[in-house]
Amino acid sequence: MKRIGVFVCGCGINIAKTVDVKKVVEEIGHYPGVVYATDYQYMCSDPGQKMIQEAIEREHLDGIIVAACSPTLHEFTFRRASEAVGLNPYQCEIANIREQCSWVHQDKEIATAKAIKITKSIIEKERLNDSLSPISVFMTRRALVIGGGIAGIQAALDIADSGYEVILVEKEPSIGGHMAQLSETFPTLDCSQCILTPKMVEISHHPKIKLLAYSEVVNVGGYVGNFNVKILKKPRYVKEDLCNNCGECFKVCPVVVPNEFERGLGSRYAIYIPFPQAVPSICTIDADACLGLFPLACNKCKEVCEPNAVDYDMKPEIIEETVGAIVVATGYDLLPSEELKEYGNGRNPDIIDGLHFERLLSASGPTQGVIRRPSDGKVPKEVVFVQCAGSRDPEKHLPYCSKFCCMYTAKHALLYKHRVPDGQPYIFYIDVRTAGKGYEEFYHRVSEQEGVVYLRGKVSKIFQDGDGLMVWGVDTLTGKKVEITADMVVLATGAVPAEGSKKLFANLKLACDENGFLSEAHPKLRPVESLTPGFFLAGAAQGPRDIPETVAQAGGAASKVIGMFSQEMLLHDPIVAVVDENLCSGCKICISACPYDAREFDEEKNIVRVNELLCEGCGACVAACPSGATQQQNITDDQIREMVKVVLGE
Amino acid sequence: MAKLKVALYWAASCGGCEISILDIGAKILDFVAGAEIVFWPCAMDFKYHHVEAMPDGSIDLTLFNGAIRTSENEYMAKLFRRKSKVLVAYGSCAYEGGIPGLANVTDREGIFKRVYDTTPSTKNPKGIRPQTKTKVPEGELRLPEFYDTVKTLAQTVDVDYFVPGCPPTGERTWEVLEAILGNNLPEKGSVVGAGQKTVCDECPRTKNEKKIKAFVRPHLVIPDPDVCLLEQGIFCAGFATRDGCGAQCIQVNMPCRGCYGPPPKVIDQGAKIVSALGSIIDAEEPEEINRILDQIPNPIGYFYRFGLPYSILRRRVIK
Amino acid sequence: MKLPYYPGCTLKDRTSQLETTALACAEKLDVQLEEMPNWTCCGGVYPVSETKIVNLVAPFRILKEVQEAGDDKLVTICDFCYNVLKRTNLIIREDSVKRTRLNLFLSDDDRRWAASGRRVGEGQEYDGGVKVLHYLEMLRDELGFEAVAAAVSKPLEDLKIAPYYGCNLLRPPLEMDLDDPEDPRIMEDFLGSMGAQVVEFPYRIECCGSFLSLSSPQIARRLCHTILESARKNGADAIMLSCPMCFYNLEQKQSEFARHFPGFRPMPVFFFSQLLALALGLDPASLGFERNFADPVPLLKEKHLV
Amino acid sequence: MFEPKIVCFLCKWCTYAGADLAGTSRLEYAPNGVNIRIMCSSRVDPEHILWAFDRGADGVFVGGCHPGDCHYQDGNYKTLRRIELFQRVLKQFGLENGRLRLEWVSAAEGRKFAQLMDEFTEQIRALGPIKLGSRKGGQDGGSTKKEETS
Numbered sequence A: 001m002k003r004i005g006v007f008v009c010g011c012g013i014n015i016a017k018t019v020d021v022k023k024v025v026e027e028i029g030h031y032p033g034v035v036y037a038t039d040y041q042y043m044c045s046d047p048g049q050k051m052i053q054e055a056i057e058r059e060h061l062d063g064i065i066v067a068a069c070s071p072t073l074h075e076f077t078f079r080r081a082s083e084a085v086g087l088n089p090y091q092c093e094i095a096n097i098r099e100q101c102s103w104v105h106q107d108k109e110i111a112t113a114k115a116i117k118i119t120k121s122i123i124e125k126e127r128l129n130d131s132l133s134p135i136s137v138f139m140t141r142r143a144l145v146i147g148g149g150i151a152g153i154q155a156a157l158d159i160a161d162s163g164y165e166v167i168l169v170e171k172e173p174s175i176g177g178h179m180a181q182l183s184e185t186f187p188t189l190d191c192s193q194c195i196l197t198p199k200m201v202e203i204s205h206h207p208k209i210k211l212l213a214y215s216e217v218v219n220v221g222g223y224v225g226n227f228n229v230k231i232l233k234k235p236r237y238v239k240e241d242l243c244n245n246c247g248e249c250f251k252v253c254p255v256v257v258p259n260e261f262e263r264g265l266g267s268r269y270a271i272y273i274p275f276p277q278a279v280p281s282i283c284t285i286d287a288d289a290c291l292g293l294f295p296l297a298c299n300k301c302k303e304v305c306e307p308n309a310v311d312y313d314m315k316p317e318i319i320e321e322t323v324g325a326i327v328v329a330t331g332y333d334l335l336p337s338e339e340l341k342e343y344g345n346g347r348n349p350d351i352i353d354g355l356h357f358e359r360l361l362s363a364s365g366p367t368q369g370v371i372r373r374p375s376d377g378k379v380p381k382e383v384v385f386v387q388c389a390g391s392r393d394p395e396k397h398l399p400y401c402s403k404f405c406c407m408y409t410a411k412h413a414l415l416y417k418h419r420v421p422d423g424q425p426y427i428f429y430i431d432v433r434t435a436g437k438g439y440e441e442f443y444h445r446v447s448e449q450e451g452v453v454y455l456r457g458k459v460s461k462i463f464q465d466g467d468g469l470m471v472w473g474v475d476t477l478t479g480k481k482v483e484i485t486a487d488m489v490v491l492a493t494g495a496v497p498a499e500g501s502k503k504l505f506a507n508l509k510l511a512c513d514e515n516g517f518l519s520e521a522h523p524k525l526r527p528v529e530s531l532t533p534g535f536f537l538a539g540a541a542q543g544p545r546d547i548p549e550t551v552a553q554a555g556g557a558a559s560k561v562i563g564m565f566s567q568e569m570l571l572h573d574p575i576v577a578v579v580d581e582n583l584c585s586g587c588k589i590c591i592s593a594c595p596y597d598a599r600e601f602d603e604e605k606n607i608v609r610v611n612e613l614l615c616e617g618c619g620a621c622v623a624a625c626p627s628g629a630t631q632q633q634n635i636t637d638d639q640i641r642e643m644v645k646v647v648l649g650e
Numbered sequence B: 001m002a003k004l005k006v007a008l009y010w011a012a013s014c015g016g017c018e019i020s021i022l023d024i025g026a027k028i029l030d031f032v033a034g035a036e037i038v039f040w041p042c043a044m045d046f047k048y049h050h051v052e053a054m055p056d057g058s059i060d061l062t063l064f065n066g067a068i069r070t071s072e073n074e075y076m077a078k079l080f081r082r083k084s085k086v087l088v089a090y091g092s093c094a095y096e097g098g099i100p101g102l103a104n105v106t107d108r109e110g111i112f113k114r115v116y117d118t119t120p121s122t123k124n125p126k127g128i129r130p131q132t133k134t135k136v137p138e139g140e141l142r143l144p145e146f147y148d149t150v151k152t153l154a155q156t157v158d159v160d161y162f163v164p165g166c167p168p169t170g171e172r173t174w175e176v177l178e179a180i181l182g183n184n185l186p187e188k189g190s191v192v193g194a195g196q197k198t199v200c201d202e203c204p205r206t207k208n209e210k211k212i213k214a215f216v217r218p219h220l221v222i223p224d225p226d227v228c229l230l231e232q233g234i235f236c237a238g239f240a241t242r243d244g245c246g247a248q249c250i251q252v253n254m255p256c257r258g259c260y261g262p263p264p265k266v267i268d269q270g271a272k273i274v275s276a277l278g279s280i281i282d283a284e285e286p287e288e289i290n291r292i293l294d295q296i297p298n299p300i301g302y303f304y305r306f307g308l309p310y311s312i313l314r315r316r317v318i319k
Numbered sequence C: 001m002k003l004p005y006y007p008g009c010t011l012k013d014r015t016s017q018l019e020t021t022a023l024a025c026a027e028k029l030d031v032q033l034e035e036m037p038n039w040t041c042c043g044g045v046y047p048v049s050e051t052k053i054v055n056l057v058a059p060f061r062i063l064k065e066v067q068e069a070g071d072d073k074l075v076t077i078c079d080f081c082y083n084v085l086k087r088t089n090l091i092i093r094e095d096s097v098k099r100t101r102l103n104l105f106l107s108d109d110d111r112r113w114a115a116s117g118r119r120v121g122e123g124q125e126y127d128g129g130v131k132v133l134h135y136l137e138m139l140r141d142e143l144g145f146e147a148v149a150a151a152v153s154k155p156l157e158d159l160k161i162a163p164y165y166g167c168n169l170l171r172p173p174l175e176m177d178l179d180d181p182e183d184p185r186i187m188e189d190f191l192g193s194m195g196a197q198v199v200e201f202p203y204r205i206e207c208c209g210s211f212l213s214l215s216s217p218q219i220a221r222r223l224c225h226t227i228l229e230s231a232r233k234n235g236a237d238a239i240m241l242s243c244p245m246c247f248y249n250l251e252q253k254q255s256e257f258a259r260h261f262p263g264f265r266p267m268p269v270f271f272f273s274q275l276l277a278l279a280l281g282l283d284p285a286s287l288g289f290e291r292n293f294a295d296p297v298p299l300l301k302e303k304h305l306v
Numbered sequence D: 001m002f003e004p005k006i007v008c009f010l011c012k013w014c015t016y017a018g019a020d021l022a023g024t025s026r027l028e029y030a031p032n033g034v035n036i037r038i039m040c041s042s043r044v045d046p047e048h049i050l051w052a053f054d055r056g057a058d059g060v061f062v063g064g065c066h067p068g069d070c071h072y073q074d075g076n077y078k079t080l081r082r083i084e085l086f087q088r089v090l091k092q093f094g095l096e097n098g099r100l101r102l103e104w105v106s107a108a109e110g111r112k113f114a115q116l117m118d119e120f121t122e123q124i125r126a127l128g129p130i131k132l133g134s135r136k137g138g139q140d141g142g143s144t145k146k147e148e149t150s
Helices: A021-029 A046-059 A071-084 A098-102 A108-127 A150-161 A177-181 A192-205 A248-252 A300-304 A354-361 A405-419 A439-449 A501-508 A547-565 A589-593 A620-624 A637-647 B016-024 B027-034 B048-053 B071-083 B092-096 B098-105 B108-118 B170-181 B269-280 B286-293 B299-303 C016-028 C053-068 C079-094 C096-115 C135-143 C145-151 C186-193 C217-233 C244-252 C254-260 C272-279 C297-302 D015-024 D046-054 D075-092 D110-127
Strands: A004-009 A034-040 A063-068 A092-096 A135-137 A142-146 A165-170 A209-213 A215-223 A226-233 A256-258 A267-269 A317-323 A325-328 A332-334 A351-353 A382-389 A424-429 A453-456 A459-465 A468-475 A480-486 A488-493 A495-497 A535-537 A570-572 A577-579 A599-602 A607-610 A630-632 B004-010 B035-039 B059-065 B068-070 B084-090 B133-136 B139-142 B146-151 B161-163 C002-006 C032-035 C073-076 C131-134 C160-163 C238-241 C269-271 D006-011 D033-038 D059-064 D100-104
Touching: A004 A021, A004 A046, A004 A108, A021 A034, A021 A108, A034 A046, A046 A063, A046 A071, A063 A071, A063 A108, A071 A092, A092 A098, A092 A108, A098 A108, A098 D015, A108 A637, A108 D033, A142 A150, A142 A317, A150 A165, A150 A177, A150 A192, A150 A209, A150 A325, A150 A547, A165 A215, A165 A226, A177 A192, A177 A354, A192 A209, A215 A317, A215 A501, A226 A325, A248 A300, A325 A501, A325 A547, A351 A354, A354 A405, A354 A488, A382 A405, A382 A459, A382 A468, A382 A480, A405 A424, A405 A439, A405 A488, A453 A468, A468 A488, A495 A501, A535 A547, A577 A607, A589 A599, A589 A620, A589 B269, A620 A630, A620 B269, A620 D075, A637 D033, A637 D046, B004 B016, B004 B071, B016 B027, B016 B059, B016 B170, B027 B035, B027 B170, B035 B048, B035 B059, B048 B071, B059 B071, B059 B092, B068 B071, B071 B084, B084 B092, B092 B098, B092 B161, B098 B146, B098 B299, B108 B146, B161 B170, B269 B299, B269 D046, B269 D075, B286 D075, B299 D075, C016 C032, C016 C269, C016 C272, C053 C073, C053 C079, C053 C096, C073 C079, C073 C135, C079 C096, C079 C131, C079 C244, C131 C135, C135 C145, C135 C186, C135 C272, C145 C186, C160 C186, C186 C272, C217 C238, C217 C244, C217 C254, C238 C244, C238 C272, C244 C254, C244 C269, C269 C272, D006 D015, D006 D110, D015 D033, D015 D059, D015 D110, D033 D110, D046 D059, D046 D075, D059 D075, D059 D110, D075 D100, D100 D110
Parallel strands: A004 A034, A004 A063, A063 A092, A142 A165, A142 A325, A165 A209, A325 A535, A351 A488, A382 A424, A382 A488, A424 A453, B004 B035, B004 B059, B059 B084, B084 B161, C002 C032, C002 C073, C073 C131, C160 C238, C238 C269, D006 D033, D006 D059, D059 D100
Antiparallel strands: A135 A570, A215 A226, A226 A317, A256 A267, A332 A495, A459 A468, A468 A480, A577 A630, A599 A607, B068 B146, B133 B139
16 A cells, blocks of 8 residues: 655645644544655745655655645645655645635634545545656747737747747738837837837848738647647738839729728728838738729729739638747737717717827827827817726726726826927826836826826716817816816727637637636746646737736747747646557547547557547546546546545545 | 256346356257256246255355346345355346346336336226235235335345346357356456457447437438447447447347446446447537437436446435 | 506606507507506605615516516506616516515415415416516517508608607616617617607716705706707707606706796607607697697697697 | 535636635635546546445536636537436436536636535535435435445
């Protein structure tokens, strides 16, 4: 019989407060097979781990159970500690008596009894555990970055600079993302384009980066180290290698449509380049707007195109690539104003959002940086900025804080004041959040020196009233209702996951939180990794964040990818399915049950085998196997049955 | 060497198992050469009191078929246990309850009500039911007690070996007899006269990945004789049934019904069938799933046809 | 289509023109609204404004009777009744404790009815299964505004109408769930189906002051004046509404407005059912306009609708 | 008061993580369920569920990722189909379908997990203790406790 040691953690008082740790040790100490049991205040601390290691050596333990917090937190820690003194890491198991016991129950007696049950059930599991070693997997040292905003750009550059190949996929015709739309950035007020465009150019010239703009990832198969990616390259109807962006085609194109890059405040032609510094610097034909496609009614651009780049017959193309790691940097969008019924329902042209205002501020924007309101081009003299428009409003809209709006609203008000010195900006806020370097100082400058009126309260309603916009709000500091007749209103609408990301994440099987942002493996300790191995997170796809944070996180994701690539081999968890050849009869039900094609049929022996490299260890085949020939390593049917018995107090 | 004393007995069964001994064909002569039959109600005229009179442990081998349904079955099981050196649960009924075991979806009252009241051909206005004791002018008549629950032999007495099959095939039976005659006994408690794999191993049909969109009942179609029946939507229990029968049913284009019981590593045949079928039904929407499942009219009847008393739950819960 | 109908007290008295026109229109639209035989007061706002369970008995009994009569829908016209019945129903559906207690409370009735030959027991327990419909909701969801449009014989083409919602029809939004409380469309679509010109104005979902017109009339007056003036400023000839309370504040009280707001000109206010009756070609003399303070007849004459 | 015994099979990626979140959020709930962590809800074999009932579980809870969110692509659909079919079998066995519950709880739904534990415990409490026949295939089919064989 195995010699089992049990180590019960008090976790300060986190466990000890509701679970009588001494009693657990006493009971478990008498449990069959347990030769050593003890408790300690902080098992995960250095002395705690040392204590475990010493006990393993001194008591010649074949297996240990640490009754502590959730295995997601410290399973790895304790397994590593066990391995250091020669105990196979898979002989170390965690009994979760904190998250699933001491923290959710109050009654000490009940919690203690439950902790004992939990621990015993893990002992039963451990008793039948085999010593395993991780399976080595070959990996493709090549990364895919999805999303070409500042997060994707930064991650791609960092990975590529380390010498690994990167494929950067961007769904829009140009990379740059929302950062390319910004005018100046807080708190330093340096020009967004000035700091971004050099990086964009670097992307286009980098020998290790393959840029696939105007493309979308449609499917990812395979597993960490060996993903098979299908990318849809949408037709630009302009040959990339021939177009030299001379601009002749714009002059003849008869179709004018709103420009998405200008958020509809400016216009473009059906053949266009979203903005002058776009990368790649190639024209695109907007298939919905162009008259030259289906059927051909106009071919003016083709006629003037000197390098003969226009090709109306271009077809969508599927590109298949193999990569080892994937960085998801799909970014955010602003909550559509249509959602905010109380703020004009998105129907009033003079109620705009933050990105609109960025375009109005931008020297290269539709108004060349002159603040003009969209409806009639008048320079607005009274502008109301509404913070938390749709944010922090769990009843009606988004429950969370979009983080960057306080700062950009302060910046907007400041820049507005600089452009329209006799104008009056008002800012409605719930509270101003300025947690960033230099942010508080910036806010003070805006609120105290620049004549911006900050009103602490929410806006209840905005509507057209004659020529102006009536803004109803409240100033909670004076307790008075506030009515302002404004010329223009700027809503700091909340950030939501980028359009289409829901579908993409579902396709990639990536876990999301309830707001649709990507979930990280651990909010504090593994913030740039997804729960799915091989996926890394960068930027606002994970939650609203500003540029410095995005860049830092993108760098973090990149370094995780680089770290993975620098390993000699990728290690695969050995909790895989195994087949007992003497029992398998080749009915092939497991082949239908396996989601990873990890099952291979041996014609000669009439049995099925498991490809360990492909097996992810879900165990679906074990349950499906009608002959009981398949078992899962260390989660066998026998183990589950023994655990059930103990859980039920047998 | 003295001849081995051999007894055969039938409890709650159809009698097929007793006859199936003859399936060993001419080998019966080898058998009687080495064995003396001391009890065989189907073939020879012995009385219970003959057995009762034998010394304990004097029978070398008892092949006991049939489930335990009545007090008489139980009495005889205990009697043969006492009198026998080796007691074999012979056939599906003794081993796992068999077809009589399906009565465990109800209880005595349920059965009596049906048999003595509600069948269309029954006229029983006085509601007369069988009694264990009835006074008649000539004295007292007695009937064995009819139990609520059908049990397997092993749930009643200690059993040495199990031979599955409804009935066991002659070939397998001879293997068992040969082993016993030759004193070449396996480990106690083993299932003998059967394999370690499933019927799929013996099934000659080609098998592929399985995706079931619809179940059909076998009498409504003529199945392709070369393709896995399950893939054709016919419920075949072969994948979760111990082999050894030679896939006889399947070879005549009929699905396996599971009489050899669960394979060695499976505890509950029905639950395993559920698990396997659930893995290969090709639907994701609950409505669609239920539409397909509706095509299995009687899950217990299909999945536990021979083994309800032997299953984990053993019987229906009667409130 | 046959549906049970709950009138409520106001419709039998102060605003009987709302009921008569609504019922006449229903007939014209081939909807049989059958008044419940044993209806009682819905309880006003009290059932849903206090937590006392006893307040819920009246609306509970009304709903229970609908179910017992074998119906699963109930049409109301008054916004207050609609609000009270719908919210009570939701409470019954979601709060099992209140549901059980109310059912137990009314089981006494069951016993009494049993004596009179009514069945007790099975199916007697009310579970919140009745769907409470506002008349407008019935037109939208059961009949369809297309059907209304098809039945219109006299389109209100030149009439510029500002629909006014008030509060009870839409709020509390999660419970009422009739339309988007910030940007409702039901009245606009209704007006559209009759061919009227819809005037949208920002005050269409603001409060009319409700019962403040009794306790603090100056506040209600100011609110109503703003509503009327805003509608006028946005080009409306008249206002359309559905709530008897709003009608009282916005219409009947106009008689006092000139005294407080110099230069105030009365503005016609219609119940939605009156406009529907006009559009369906019912006799204008039967629509109860004589009860209005601001006589709409000159306007209707001007637009050739009477 | 009757305290039901409940076995919970929780998939590692969603429901187990949801249970952890309930802990991190300090949401108190009924202590009757004890969790067994598996990689995916599709690892749960109906045999395990029967085993649990037979060993005295009054209720069995299976928790997986929401449809479409399975970490292993479609494991939860297999679970769904198995449980749907198994509920039919259990019904024939005379076991109330309420004793087996399949729920989708994501890693973000700590509150839902806590609520479900309370709700399921109450549900089982209302059903009362499980009544199974003796493990020797007893005659009564109604006695609560079972004798041990072997």
